[in-house]
Amino acid sequence: MKIRSPLLIKTGGLLGATAIRAWMSSLDYRVAFYDPAVDPVDPRYSGQKIYVFWHEYILFPIYLRGHCNLSMLLSRHLDAEILSHAARHLGFDFVRGSTRRGGVAALRELLATSRRMNLTITPDGPRGPRRVLAAGPVFLASKLQMPLVTMGFGYDRPWRAKSWDRFALPRPFSRARTVVSPELHIPPKLDRDGLEHYRLQTEQLLNRLTLEAEAWAESGTRKLNDQPVRREHPLRRGAERLARAA
Numbered sequence: 001m002k003i004r005s006p007l008l009i010k011t012g013g014l015l016g017a018t019a020i021r022a023w024m025s026s027l028d029y030r031v032a033f034y035d036p037a038v039d040p041v042d043p044r045y046s047g048q049k050i051y052v053f054w055h056e057y058i059l060f061p062i063y064l065r066g067h068c069n070l071s072m073l074l075s076r077h078l079d080a081e082i083l084s085h086a087a088r089h090l091g092f093d094f095v096r097g098s099t100r101r102g103g104v105a106a107l108r109e110l111l112a113t114s115r116r117m118n119l120t121i122t123p124d125g126p127r128g129p130r131r132v133l134a135a136g137p138v139f140l141a142s143k144l145q146m147p148l149v150t151m152g153f154g155y156d157r158p159w160r161a162k163s164w165d166r167f168a169l170p171r172p173f174s175r176a177r178t179v180v181s182p183e184l185h186i187p188p189k190l191d192r193d194g195l196e197h198y199r200l201q202t203e204q205l206l207n208r209l210t211l212e213a214e215a216w217a218e219s220g221t222r223k224l225n226d227q228p229v230r231r232e233h234p235l236r237r238g239a240e241r242l243a244r245a246a
Helices: 006-024 061-064 079-089 103-113 136-144 192-219 236-244
Strands: 028-033 050-052 069-075 094-095 118-121 148-155 175-180
Touching: 006 050, 006 079, 050 136, 061 148, 069 079, 069 103, 079 094, 079 175, 094 103, 118 136, 136 148, 148 192, 175 192
Parallel strands: 028 175, 050 118, 050 148, 069 094, 069 118
Antiparallel strands: 148 175
């Protein structure tokens, strides 16, 4: 049975955000960057970017990087209503649409949003195929001349849903790992063949980083120059900005 009551949807979003905080806070997070300056909390960070990661790992960045001037593309399906409210409670803005459906309206809103915010897109959502990258993020990166950043996530032997994306639910107190690419600059004014070339290149990179993060999480080993990841908090972020200004 689908929930259609606005009050129930809003309540579900609040409860969902509370559950995400409680569940995800138990994990041990570490990250390996090719360039730490792509992280929006890094002091060297500058300019807007488009972050892409697979739909099955959406809880990972929603928990860690709220309140970082990020707008997430979420589908228009009713199933995404509660998630959109949970994302707002966790510090994300969002655009409703899809890389495949409702694309024109979503594109217009993304174009407007990109002038002031970073964009986050799950390029195989909302219905798959799993780990196949739609052309939307590459087109946007070319059109807007905003760099892409691919993010591979992994948990240590997570529980998997029987959904199209095999949604990953981490075991409490387990390892969570991410491997993050440097900026990827897509040339402007790509034709159909050029768009497909960079789409495939980005898909292959995202799959490679995801498999690397998954293997790293399961192995329990360390990587050269890896570092712990902490959840961003709006009060701490404001205090750090004041300290840098002083």
